[in-house]
Amino acid sequence: MASPILEGERLTMRFGGLVAMAEVSFELARGEILGIIGPNGAGKSTLFNIISGLYVPSSGEVRLEGQRLNGVPAHTIVGRGIARTFQSSRLFGDLSVLDNVIVGRHTQTHCGVFDAIFRRGRANGELKRAAAHSEHLLRTVSHNLFEQRHRPAAELPQADRRRLEIARALASEPKVLLLDEPSSGMDDADTDALMDDIRSVCAETPDLSLMIVEHDMRLVAALPHRVMVLDYGQKLADGPFEEVRRIPRVQEAYLGRRGAASHAEG
Amino acid sequence: MALIVATEAVGAVFLRQFLLADDWRLIVTLLAIFAAALVAFERRPNLEGVIASAFRTQSGFAILLGVALVALFPFALEKNTYALHLCVVAQLYAALALALNFQLGSANIPNFATGASYGIGAYASALLALNFDVSFWIALPAAAIVATAFGFLLGIPSMRTRESYLALVTIAFGVVINQLLNTLDFTGGPNGLVGIPAPQIFGHSFASPLVVLGYELPPQANFYYLSAMLVFVAILFAERLHNSRVGLAWNALRADELAARCQGINTTWYKVLAFAVDAFLAGFAGTIYAFYVGFISPENFTFLVSVTIMTMVIAGGMDNILGVVVGAVLLTLLPEKLRAFSDYRILFFGVTVIGFLLIRPQGIFPKRLRQYEA
Numbered sequence: 001m002a003s004p005i006l007e008g009e010r011l012t013m014r015f016g017g018l019v020a021m022a023e024v025s026f027e028l029a030r031g032e033i034l035g036i037i038g039p040n041g042a043g044k045s046t047l048f049n050i051i052s053g054l055y056v057p058s059s060g061e062v063r064l065e066g067q068r069l070n071g072v073p074a075h076t077i078v079g080r081g082i083a084r085t086f087q088s089s090r091l092f093g094d095l096s097v098l099d100n101v102i103v104g105r106h107t108q109t110h111c112g113v114f115d116a117i118f119r120r121g122r123a124n125g126e127l128k129r130a131a132a133h134s135e136h137l138l139r140t141v142s143h144n145l146f147e148q149r150h151r152p153a154a155e156l157p158q159a160d161r162r163r164l165e166i167a168r169a170l171a172s173e174p175k176v177l178l179l180d181e182p183s184s185g186m187d188d189a190d191t192d193a194l195m196d197d198i199r200s201v202c203a204e205t206p207d208l209s210l211m212i213v214e215h216d217m218r219l220v221a222a223l224p225h226r227v228m229v230l231d232y233g234q235k236l237a238d239g240p241f242e243e244v245r246r247i248p249r250v251q252e253a254y255l256g257r258r259g260a261a262s263h264a265e266g
Numbered sequence: 267m268a269l270i271v272a273t274e275a276v277g278a279v280f281l282r283q284f285l286l287a288d289d290w291r292l293i294v295t296l297l298a299i300f301a302a303a304l305v306a307f308e309r310r311p312n313l314e315g316v317i318a319s320a321f322r323t324q325s326g327f328a329i330l331l332g333v334a335l336v337a338l339f340p341f342a343l344e345k346n347t348y349a350l351h352l353c354v355v356a357q358l359y360a361a362l363a364l365a366l367n368f369q370l371g372s373a374n375i376p377n378f379a380t381g382a383s384y385g386i387g388a389y390a391s392a393l394l395a396l397n398f399d400v401s402f403w404i405a406l407p408a409a410a411i412v413a414t415a416f417g418f419l420l421g422i423p424s425m426r427t428r429e430s431y432l433a434l435v436t437i438a439f440g441v442v443i444n445q446l447l448n449t450l451d452f453t454g455g456p457n458g459l460v461g462i463p464a465p466q467i468f469g470h471s472f473a474s475p476l477v478v479l480g481y482e483l484p485p486q487a488n489f490y491y492l493s494a495m496l497v498f499v500a501i502l503f504a505e506r507l508h509n510s511r512v513g514l515a516w517n518a519l520r521a522d523e524l525a526a527r528c529q530g531i532n533t534t535w536y537k538v539l540a541f542a543v544d545a546f547l548a549g550f551a552g553t554i555y556a557f558y559v560g561f562i563s564p565e566n567f568t569f570l571v572s573v574t575i576m577t578m579v580i581a582g583g584m585d586n587i588l589g590v591v592v593g594a595v596l597l598t599l600l601p602e603k604l605r606a607f608s609d610y611r612i613l614f615f616g617v618t619v620i621g622f623l624l625i626r627p628q629g630i631f632p633k634r635l636r637q638y639e640a
Contacts, residue, residue: 052528078530086528092521095514096635103518107530109511113539116510117503123510130511131638152635172530 003066005030005209006051006082006176011060013046013233020046021233023060028176033202033210035224035241039253043233044213045087048178051211052084053077064176079107081175085165085182087213093154097145097164100153101134102127104171134171140204141167141197159190163197170201179212183219191216195223229253269320270328278335282342284599285349290606297618304625322637336494340487341478350486352602354558357493358551360594363578364500364587365547369540370576371585371633372508372516376433378572379420382443383545385567387413387552389447392459392562402465402557410549416443417545421538428523440569447564458563465492465557472557489558496554497591500547504587507543509636516540517585581619583629592630596622 004027013021021043028034036044049055051062053074062069064080072080083104092100109130111123138146142163148156153164162182169177182198183191202208214220220227220241227244229236231253237244244250280296287293307314321328343349362380369375391409394400400408420439424432447453454460464473465488472488507513515536518526527533556562574597582593600618604611622630 054524054528073532074527075530075532078528084528086525090522090525092518092525094521094633095517098638099514099517099636103514103526103531104529106511106515106518111511113507113512113543116506116512120506123506127509127511128638150635150637168529 004028005065006211007063008047008051009061009063011047011050011062012058013043013050013055014058019233021050021057024230024233024235025060026228026235026238028209028211030175030209031202031206032226033212033224035220035227036211036213036230037215037220037227038230038236041232042230044230045180046233047230048084048180048211048213051077051176051178052082078172078174081173082178083169083172083174083176084178085162085169085180087180087184089158089161089165091153091156091161091164091168094152096150097153097156098131098134098138098149100164100168101137101171102130104168105130105134107172134167137167137171141170141201158185159194162186162194166197166201174208176209176211179210179214181213181215183214183216188218191219195219198223267320267324267327269317270324270331273317273321274328274331274335278339278342281595282339284603285343285352286346287603288606293603293606301621301625304622304630308626318634333498337491340483340490341481345482345484347484347486350484350490352599354486354489354493356595356598357490357497358555359575359578359598360591361493361496361500361551362548362575363582363590363594364497364504365544365551366575367504367579367585367587367590368507368516368543370579371590372513372520373537373540374520375424375537375540376429376576377436377541377544378433378569378576379436379440379443380544380548380575381567381569381571382440383413383417383548384552384555384571385443385447385562385564386416386545387549388556388562388567389453389459389552390549391553392462392556393452395462395557396459402463402553403467405557406550406553409553410546413545413549413552414542417542418538420545421541424541425534425537437569440572444564444568447567454563456564458561458566459556460561462556462560462562464560489554493551493554493558496550499550501587501591503543503547504590508585508587512536512539514636577619581623581629583626583631583633585633586629586631589629589631589633596630 006028008024008026010023010025011021012019012023024043024047036047038044046055050057053069053072056071064082069077092103095103109126111126115123135146135149138149142160145160145163145167148160153161156164166179166182183194186194202210212224224241226239227241228238229244229250236253237247237250284293284296287296340350362384366377366380369377387409390412391405394405394408395402420436424435427435448456464471466472473485475485476483476487515526515531518529518531519533519536523533578593578597579590581597582591583589597619601611601615604614607614626632
């Protein structure tokens with residue numbers, strides 16, 4: 001395997017006396033899709049918050065293409081090439097769908113206050129290009145979403161909100177995309193459509209690496225190349241889904257405790 | 267085009283009648299007409315949409331006509347100096363409200379220190395003029411730079427706090443500035459600064475009447491045009507920033523700060539920037555005010571002034587330039603025009619503002635979605 005695009009080394013996160021994550025290491029290859037599963041409170045979202053710079057790990061190191069990310073502010077990390085979505089969708093509800101994606105292009109645009117006021121042509125040109133690119137992106141992710149681009153984001157149905165979050169994250173042209181429970185609140189049909197959308201995004205940008213936190217076992221079985229299991233902030237297993245699901249400790253910790261393998265809670 | 271002419275003409279005539287009205291019955295009737303118009307807008311969103319799209323498609327013409335109306339407006343006031351004075355004050359408040367709108371409207375930063383920035387601008391320019399004989403035209407940008415520096419100064423500690431705590435920091439800043447103006451020797455203490463000279467341009471003093479083609483306008487007209495220019499510049503700034511990457515970043519910050527950070531927006535920087543832009547424009551307004559009245563004291567720049575400006579933004583419509591300007595004009599004129607009710611003036615003022623907010627909960631003109639032409 002070539003050198004990983006993203007790697008975490010012995011990541012530990014303590015909040016006071018609580019250890020939310022203990023010595024978790026992982027590697028993500030270019031173009032790979034890594035699924036992350038585990039019961040609630042296992043540390044999946046903590047891991048995403050560390051990678052995206054919202055938390056600074058108590059110890060351990062995150063590296064993007066060999067460069068240390070610890071302590072780099074969240075807004076800079078986006079510029080370096082890691083974008084994310086949120087478990088509870090966090091759209092800019094009072095902006096239009098299109099504006100949400102244009103905001104996502106913040107790191108790809110550069111005009112400041114001075115340009116906006118005194119160099120109107122430059123600022124407008126840049127914004128127009130960003131708008132055109134965002135429309136193209138919306139169309140790639142979902143044509144339905146593109147049709148609704150002039151509506152306020154808050155008015156979108158749940159499935160479209162998820163798609164919009166993905167489109168917004170893609171707007172920064174990331175190398176690594178973190179999806180936090182993309183299918184939560186979706187029914188089976190919506191989830192199938194979402195998987196198709198993710199596949200088409202991956203086909204469009206083969207170098208993009210994905211990390212997906214998911215509860216829906218159908219999605220976990222179908223999409224990721226590899227699955228990592230977390231429990232109580234520790235890494236239980238890492239490998240192809242078919243292998244991982246047979247490990248007794250995994251079944252006990254996650255699948256067993258949650259009941260049927262096909263449908264964990266959303 | 268007829269629609270634009272009609273809308274702007276109705277607005278101008280309404281404002282003129284309201285300014286010149288003395289009889290309380292007339293004032294109440296005019297307010298009732300305004301309320302009825304708001305009810306119509308609220309009930310029939312199409313009506314608003316049609317007018318808004320007419321203005322958007324022919325914005326050049328609408329702006330030209332608006333500028334012409336503003337330029338001709340003093341001639342329609344029958345040399346009423348009091349009405350002209352109200353216009354000047356209303357325009358200064360419009361500029362202040364537009365300044366605050368960058369924070370409160372665009373980025374949802376509750377800044378209660380706009381009055382302080384206004385005061386810093388006024389004092390900085392007055393001190394320059396009185397102690398160093400600096401002319402108005404140099405004091406104007408200099409005071410804006412001083413106010414901006416203070417804006418940065420306030421912005422930096424504010425970044426460590428948010429929401430209610432942020433509001434407290436800005437209130438404290440306003441109080442500290444007010445106390446300093448009250449106690450420092452070189453600011454004249456509670457007596458303030460007296461004898462600020464009127465500005466001059468090409469030998470024409472702003473204290474003398476303005477003669478246009480043989481028609482003599484009272485001296486206030488000089489400042490009317492000056493403050494109109496300030497409002498024009500403020501609107502230009504507001505419009506350009508709103509429709510830019512910066513405005514979008516502020517809006518993202520308003521909607522969800524954490525999500526904004528995860529789109530690569532340096533939220534700290536954009537908040538400080540909003541403080542600076544607010545202080546910059548407020549500094550301009552302060553300078554014009556100081557040179558207009560010729561006498562300033564700390565009580566012109568109290569906490570109450572900041573609250574008034576904030577009310578203008580909220581009642582007018584957050585993040586809507588037209589709404590903020592209308593809110594500022596309305597809230598400046600209302601307490602003056604309600605003098606007919608003498609002791610109950612402030613009560614009626616409050617009731618009227620609450621009434622308008624009941625009709626239009628999002629403000630007189632609520633914020634709109636951005637439009638992109640393909």
